Amino acid sequence: MNRKGIINKINNNSLYEYHIAEVPQRGEMLIFYLKEDLERNTKINFYEKAVDLIYSAADVYDVTLVEWSKCKAFSYYKKNGVVSIGLEDFDIFARRLPEKLADDFVEFTFSIKALRTKDLEEIINIRCFEDLINYVVELIYTKPVRTSGWYERYDYEE
Structure with missing residues (x-):
């Protein structure tokens, strides 16, 4: 099955707990996120999983947490092999999804x-x-290759 077929199969099946969005203009980056109807009921410790993902050897670009009840959003991201945490502009999220304001849950996405x-x-x-998060944490990538643009592309270990 091809890449697009796999993504469509996951996104169109109600048995999966997550969705995948593809961002072709960013080197076919994939964004994974929990389905909206499960966000309020999950028992996942997203703070722990964010650290696991960003410190893994996988090619994770960023992990974003939106704390709706606290009106805060922040991202863990890698740049030049260094992990940083950045406070995001919460207004961007609030304008996009105003119905979630003051809800007591954390929205979690990773790229x-x-x-x-x-x-x-x-x-x-x-x-x-x-x-899925645990699987991604176990992925291994090698040989970073610098390319033009704002991201790095990696060759894979076969």
């Missing part, structure tokens, strides 16, 4: 720069969002 089709074929078997 990964690239995945091999082989890895996506494994992900198609993972329905639980926490299991």
Whole structure:
């Protein structure tokens, strides 16, 4: 199955706890996020998972947490091999989704720069969002290659 087919199969199946969005203008970056109807009921410790993801060897670009009840948003991100935490402009999120203001839950998204089709074929078997995070944490990438633009592209270990 091709990349687009895998993404569509996951996004169109109600048994999966998450969605995937593809960002072609950013080197086919993928954004993973928990389905909205599950956000209020999850028992996942997103703060712990954010640290696991950003410190993993996987090609995770950033992890964003939006604390709706506290009107705060922040991201963990990697730049030049260094992990940083940045406070985001909460107004961007509030304007986009005003109905979530003052809700008592944390919205969690993470972006990964690239995945091999082989890895996506494994992900198609993972329905639980926490299991997906754990799978991504275990991915290994090697040989960073500097390219033009604001991101780095990696070759994969075969």
